[in-house]
Amino acid sequence: MPEPIPRGRPRSEQSRRATLEATRELLHSVGYDRLTIEGIASAAGVSRQTVYRWWRAKSAIVAEAVLDGVIILPGAAAAGGSIAGILNAMGASLGSPENAGLVRALAAAAADDPAASEALYERMTGPTHAALARSIADGVARGALRPDIDPEVAADALIGAVLYRVLTRQDSPPGYGDDLAATVLGATPGTA
Amino acid sequence: MPEPIPRGRPRSEQSRRATLEATRELLHSVGYDRLTIEGIASAAGVSRQTVYRWWRAKSAIVAEAVLDGVIILPGAAAAGGSIAGILNAMGASLGSPENAGLVRALAAAAADDPAASEALYERMTGPTHAALARSIADGVARGALRPDIDPEVAADALIGAVLYRVLTRQDSPPGYGDDLAATVLGATPGTA
Amino acid sequence: MPEPIPRGRPRSEQSRRATLEATRELLHSVGYDRLTIEGIASAAGVSRQTVYRWWRAKSAIVAEAVLDGVIILPGAAAAGGSIAGILNAMGASLGSPENAGLVRALAAAAADDPAASEALYERMTGPTHAALARSIADGVARGALRPDIDPEVAADALIGAVLYRVLTRQDSPPGYGDDLAATVLGATPGTA
């Protein structure tokens, strides 16, 4: 049994949560570049040492916050829905300035650290990507979508388009999700 | 005449270039997060004060380096080519690890500062986007592409797909540009 | 009976000794300033908490180590001998660099904390001082020493001279004890 007997004072789950939530809060308000471990600790009411005990860098805290579901972005949550449903959920929520800022912060975290990048992929874009690809593959199989569509690549394009607009700070108009689906898949929302 | 008569010692163009080039170099080697003004100045053989005299923040230096063409990414350069040509140029060059790193650094800069974001858009993705949209619109007008394609949105999707793969650190296989064009536009490279 | 019945696990004498001996060791090797409770505990193979349970500060540990005889300096031990004998024993042993370092460490401890100071006085310099004063008083009474000598003050001067040379890091030459006795008491070693 490789399970080590726990010794000493157990780790405070409350401190862990407070740290992750403070990180989310600060990511919202100041972005990734101005996010500091000092600031996280003080906002969480936790000592700096405790933060350093459990995380090696600010990107690692962001990664865990994402993996833990403390930071949630819509899209993945709508994984069970239709293609246009997912896209509209993404577009709508990312349209709000605060969520757009959070996405940019997460992109910066991903750019900074491969581990954070992987965490983000695993928890946020990955599931959405998979859901989209599955729906598209299904549509292709049913003959409802063009046969020359590669579902994986199409999912890249759908997610990428939204990401591109957020990073370049272009608002996505209300019906953007529908337009995107129509353009990429050659499908009106209702048909897919 | 709002043009002020230049007095005193003129600004050193050499210092300006050295600063921008050192910035490009460091963006390559350490990324945006670990880029420091101190480091730029010392790598450029320029005093810190001179950097601060001309730029307000590191993101501003990055922005000017981009606007000035000191930092160049392929894609925009291939603006005159065919759709698949542009995509393959982007995909190929971004496939190389060093360029991918540079793209991630620029994405972080864009996430950090709206001004840098705008500069990047104006000089890097914007022209590519416009070229793609023009070519696509042309194809649609000629009847070579599906009529339900919105050229602007399609260009978002094409660029976004590549960006998405770079940010999530997924290598794009050799023929990815072709696949992408086929999937989004329903066109084989040769026909567009 | 004010003697409380001891309950629970008795205090570990081994931990106590190990702590005091580790303290002596570290006082030797790093001095008082760089002496840490953390270091003592780990060198003694004892938990930090156990140290804190029994001592309030590092100076208290030093004090107890002295009182307990774990730290011994010559001089007091030679209390039964002649004046010159005591002085030469002090001079000789303090002449060795390691003992001189220890004396400086103890002086720093004494400077830091009145309680440590008192412990040192009680166990180390006090007995030596008393022995010297007694011998001197005896010599004065016997007419072997000048009558205008105040034995207490003379003892201050003898001990102080050695201490002064150690603190200012001046080596005491071999015959320094004799010179000192001759100068202060007007006596050649043999006559006292």
Add this chain to the structure above:
Amino acid sequence: MPEPIPRGRPRSEQSRRATLEATRELLHSVGYDRLTIEGIASAAGVSRQTVYRWWRAKSAIVAEAVLDGVIILPGAAAAGGSIAGILNAMGASLGSPENAGLVRALAAAAADDPAASEALYERMTGPTHAALARSIADGVARGALRPDIDPEVAADALIGAVLYRVLTRQDSPPGYGDDLAATVLGATPGTA
């Protein structure tokens, strides 16, 4: 000329003085052990970095404060006076609790760092020692003092006696200087 041309912003003499004076103040109030660079900087109204730029350790600051005359102890100042005059000046001033505390702090600094030790010797005890030795040698030569007195050793004994009483926290009674001179030199104050 090995004189380097001064470049850049000149060092602030005010910051230097403020640092040294804050050090003296804190040495008085908290002693050497609880003296911190953080505390010095904040008491001096100077940034921590500025302190670190000029001094490598707290003992170095103490040393410079002594060498610079920011910390002054009587004795050396009375170097021109008679033997009993010097001793009484030392005794009287060291008798005051605050000065005694300062002496203990300086002793701890000397114990901590050879460089500080040397500075203290050069500026504080050294001159007093030399003055005493000179006066004593003079007395011996004039026949006013016993011929078997070694002036250097006698000076050790006189200074050492005072130092010993301060370190062991024994108050020196008013006439202690006279007693000391009489005991060590066999001389009443008036005769020397």
Add this chain to the structure above:
DNA sequence: AGCTAAACGAGACGGTACGTCGGGTCTTGGC
């Protein structure tokens, strides 16, 4: 040629955050 004015290098300054060390306190489980 001398004067004026701005850019330049050097480098000190007050700061903020870094990542680490140690100090004391506390909370577990085992003895």
Add this chain to the structure above:
DNA sequence: GCCAAGACCCGACGTACCGTCTCGTTTAGCT
């Protein structure tokens, strides 16, 4: 109730950069 283990908050350490501020020096255009 002692003890090892180890987490906790706190404060200081010494370092790296930040952005600002003098300095003396350099390099132009204008008298």
